[in-house]
Amino acid sequence: MSKVLMKGNEAVGAAAIKAGCKYFFGYPITPQNEIPEYMSKKLPEVGGEFVQAESEVAAINMVYGAAGCGARVMTSSSSPGMALKQEGISYLVGAELPAVLVNMMRGGPGLGGIQPAQSDYFMSVKGGGNGDYFMPVYAPASIQETVDLIQEAFDVADQYRTPVMVIADGMIGQMMEPVEFKDVTHRKLEEKTWATDGTKEERKPNVINSLFLDAQDLEDHILKLEEKYNLMAENECRWEEYKLEGAEIVIAAYGTTARIVKNAIDILEKDGIKVGLIRPITLWPFPDKAFDHIDSTTKTVLTVEMSRGQMIEDVRLALNGKLPTAFYGRTGGVIPTPAGVVEAVKKLVGGAK
Template identity: 65%
Template sequence: MNKVLMKGNEAIALAAIKAGCKCFFGYPITPQNEIPAFMSEELPKINGSFVQAESEVAAINMVYGAGGCGVRVMTSSSSPGIALKQEGISYLAGAEIPCFIVSVGRGGPGLGGIQPAQSDYFQATRGGGNGDYKVPVVAPNSIQEAIDWTYKAFDMADEYRTPVMMLIDGLIGQMMEPVSFENQSCKEFDRSGWATTGTKGKRDPHIINSLYLEPRDLEIHCLKLQAKFDLIRQKEVAWEEHNLEGAEIVAVAYGITSRIVKNSIEKLKEKGIKMGLIRPITLNPFPVEAFSNLPRSVKSLISIEMSLGQMVEDVKLASCGKYPVDFFGRTGGVIPTPEEIVNYIEKLVKEGK
């Protein structure tokens, strides 16, 4: 296979272009600047459009405009920038506009810091926009997986007419790994039934809108959005299982943290402690199924995150009280070491938890 060494941010941008993305709108923020930089260089070459907007709010509304015209479109930002985009994301979900949003997490709250963090799990999976809406969220843990899911995310966005978010962190954005763009393809979608491409006097206008003043109409619309998300839950949920056979403790970790946990698992093996891993790849919908048929050996779960405990709530919901759920996390841009996770698990085991 023909491999190249690429930064996560650049690889996502290139995958987006290969997946047919024609427009990018964004505003600079560390640690995701390589995405807009790459797009500003490459999109003009394929007659696409790159606009550095005056703000994140403007950028997400430009996404609304281009997406409404049926163009494959994306934006990217980092934590405080994604916060600013929340209103637009709610409108995009309400108006059922396909688009791809990349969130490259850094420490927060507020301006926070610029080092990698996973403290935007709630922001991504719950969303900060108003109304009854849900946005699918995927969280790759390698650059190859980020590429693969960029293609899939664009297809999902079109298939379900929804914004799709990819949540990574500064580490995946900045690091380089060997990747391949071979064997990737995207589906064709007919957008002629809804996109605002001009009536040319031959059909009724298509209207891209999220305003429903009649309560029953809005309820029907929300139920439709809900049904769509239920379908996504049935068809698109993804997770990885690692070392579950015979495991006493199962760690739940996503993104870069899952790779740190894999190192911890190896170290724990040497100490005679069997730990497995469930790695949610889709964070929303959360892979609830992964928790229903765990081996009998499993005594407890532990959510390990670069936050002070956000996904842990979904782990508790998914495991329905069947197991005690513990938590370990570092935040603010501090990356946990495999060793400190090992120490924490050892302590748990000694205490008989």
């Protein structure tokens, strides 16, 4: 298939429609506005529906309704808007409803700015809403990977009956790259017999909610959800390794930050400093096993993020005290440079000597 040059946000919409998404509910916020714009134009062409809700809170509850009917549904937003959706996301998890949620991250806290950031890691991975829950979180590093993961996210959501989040910094949404819309082999999925799509007088009505008034019933439900989390942790963990063999320093980074890190690694290699990269593709489940692949030559693991340090907590847990950790990051919409990463690595190497 031929490649087509597309803006990241528009590619998100195209990938969702190719995956069978028929409903989109959202509310405008920079830097993801081209996603709802694209969906408003293209969804009616495939028999779908687009609704610009009156707020982010309304949008996520519309997602709940469509997901409860068994439809493939998506919403998108950026950091403050996604924060407003957290209650609804918790409801989706509790009611076991599949949906795809896209967050094109910008700087915060509060309204912050419109420049790229990665400071929503905690909100996405640790469960931004109430209760004991997790959901799969993908972090693509290119527009092509975003397209591929969006399509996979719909299958994963249906397979496990869970919302799935795709997070990327605003650069992914705003830049343009060539992408290929491949013929995807979809997973074998069970019929949605649980959906509230009308009884047709052939069965009892299905009931979908997340309310359990009896404490024991709620605990049993949470433990049932935990079984799904364990399955996802076993089967859905994904990461990339780059030049780990013989590395003196290993860098952990995700998304477009990892692309910047690769440039820095190539620069450092010319200076005779061996550095490797572990790039988590799923932020939840976090790829703990990837850190078992670190060579005995490695002295330190450096986490690089567009934040003040959030993923580093999971890196430390994965290492379990086996190696010291360090951090380098920019925040507020400032993008790390290869030169900045090179300098951070050289300080570590110099300190080790």
